[in-house]
Amino acid sequence: MKAKYRFIAAIVVLALLMTGPFVVTSLLVWLDMKDAERTMLTELLLSRLPVGTLMTLFGFAIGAAVLHKLFKQYVEGLLRMAETLRLMLGANRDFRVTPDGPPEVRQLAQAANDLAAQRDALMDDVDAQIARAKASVEEEKNRLAALMSELAQAVVVCNLDGRILLYNNRARLQFKALAQGPTSVSGGALIGLGRSIFSILDKGQVEHAREVIVQRLAAGKMPMAHFITTTRGGQLLRVQMVPVMAGEGGLSGYVLTVENITRSIEEEERRDQALHTLTQGSRSAIGNIRAAVANLLDYPDMEPELRERFLRVIDDEVARRSVVIDQTMSQFSDSMKTRWPLEDILGIDVIAAAQRRIEDKLKLPTKTEELDDALWMRADSYSLIFALGFLASKLQDHYAPRELRFRLSSEGRLAYLDLIWSGPAMSSETFYTWEMEVMQFGSETSPLTLREVIDRHGGEIWYQREKAAHRAFFRFVLPVATPETEAAPEERRVTGRPEYYDFDLFKFEDASIDLDRKLSELAYTVFDTETTGLEPSNGDEIIQIGAARIVNNRLLRQEVFNQIVDPERPLRPEGIPIHGITEDMVRGQPTIDVVLPAFHEFCEETVLIAHNAAFDMRFLQLKEERTGIRFGQPVLDTLLLSAVAHPNQESHKLDDIMTRLGVVIGKRHNALEDALATGEVFLKLVPLLEEQGIVTVRQALEASEKTYFARVKY
Structure with a gap:
């Protein structure tokens, strides 16, 4: 519309410029005429006014039609051609200008199409050269893609903000199967490029695993972390994290391998329950059977009534065992309990992470003493560190210690992790209350109690005083673990098929x-x-x-x-x-x-x-x-x-x-x-x-x- 108004304004100005001299000349002649001549001219013009008016209107109509035609053919046609040329330059290189309008515009359109054809030929040549240069890179990428496609484990790669930038087909299928609630509609999945991994995995556990990796990198150790988490549907996942390194030793992201271990845990629990059910009472039953058989063998000439009693004992015990076996086979799957899988972790790593969190969140100084730096424990590091932070928070609120100390030792198959402080004595009722309370540490809350964390580790915790030193400590008793032999660096190559990937998302903030x-x-x-x-x-x-x-x-x-x-x-x-x-x-x-x-x-x-x-x-x-x-x-x-x-x-x-x-x-x-x-x-x-x-x-x-x-x- 702006172009149309500009065109009309230009025509009006041109008309004024063309008629201006005629108007000025007519005015000068009128001023030079005598009164009689003016009267005669006026009468002549008035007599011809209707015809002149019609001719003027007709002329204006013809002029407007001509102007509209010129505008449609030249102005609008050229504007459409300009938009088409921009399309050819950018969005659609195969698009062409339709030769339409007056000869001059058609010639311009044909020239533009010829230039576009030449441009396409040059671009095809450039594309061919680029394709040849990229052939080797594409071959390597396709090889990586093929390898990742065949991995049996789910692999997810994230940037430091937890945004997913790569996942394989196994991960897509696994998380699709875990989808619950609204996500399950339309075959929905929990995973997607650019989405947050924290919609699937607990953010606190992921961030904790990152801290463990950073700490192990600083110590020159193998940068790897493990944790167990649960999904919204109650499934158990075992997650391994390794870093994606950036320049100068920094991290640009991390790789997660995820395994759903719910079924294996349930099967193990069923086996344990079945074993317990089958062995319960078996010793006394076998003893009764053995005694009856021994009497029958030692006294072959015993009276028939007594022999019948011993045979009845054997029959009754065997029948009871058969009933137990039948009940176990039909009922053990309905009486499972959830066990918490534990991972091997170096004890000093747990203490270092706990120190860092306590000092950051509570501003409470911490120190260490008598640390066994070669001691490995079987534990869930996330819940264990949360429990240590919870106790530190409680001590700060009730006893205001100036500092906390950590001690780590072992005895046989047990590891002792002590949280030590100086202050007044604590009653056993207070400690029992803390054990049964839902844990909270800073702004974070855990659904578990301290007692539940200890029970899941198969360990124990107690409160003890050191009267001579005027201090007290909480002792965590945990199972000792033997670490597996770490693979050589050259054996740990990250392979896999990025069927769903976008490496540029490393920069996604x-x-x-x-x-x-x-x-x-x-x-x-x-x-x-x-x-x-x-x-x-x-x-x-x-x-x-x-x-x-x-x-x-x-x-x-x-x-x-x-x-x-x-x-x-x-x-x-x-x-x-x-x-x-x-x-x-x-x-x-x-x-x-x-x-x-x-x-x-x-x-x-x-x-x-x-x-x-x-x-x-x-x-x-x-x-x-x-x-x-x-x-x-x-x-x-x-x-x-x-x-x-x-x-x-x-x-x-x-x-x-x-x-x-x-x-x-x-x-x-x-x-x-x-x-x-x-x-x-x-x-x-x-x-x-x-x-x-x-x-x-x-x-x-x-x-x-x-x-x-x-x-x-x-």
């Missing part, structure tokens, strides 16, 4: 939605819905939600959400040929009450993207009161962004935008496929918007609001 961050830096969820109709306010319902994620400027086609929804109302027959969803397909599917929380969890911490987003968002907003789910993140609309990038194009339908940008997708009018198409369109639009100075989410939202299409309401 934060997933929070910052409107002033670049469009290319944020994580997105691009989604689409299929519905029973086009009137959400009049009862139409969602029947499918499809979505995919964009992370680090890449559309992740393997991390998708695709769920058909039971609308709890009949489908419109005229809509079935469009979306292809029938009554049989929606029957028995989850309702929107179940699907919407799962979709909300899928798109957490991301910006939403949709085509004609006002339509889809209206359906979601109308379900806020019913489901309690609100989508409060920013929403970008590819329809509006296309209007911003190409304001002179006549159509901004998704199909037309795809054609302009060179996006090719499979079948359409399927929510997931439409979402994938919208994602590809968005990625093509980002560089085009940046050329106009629109580089942040805030700028994209503000530009979208100024378009005509932003006024459409549903």
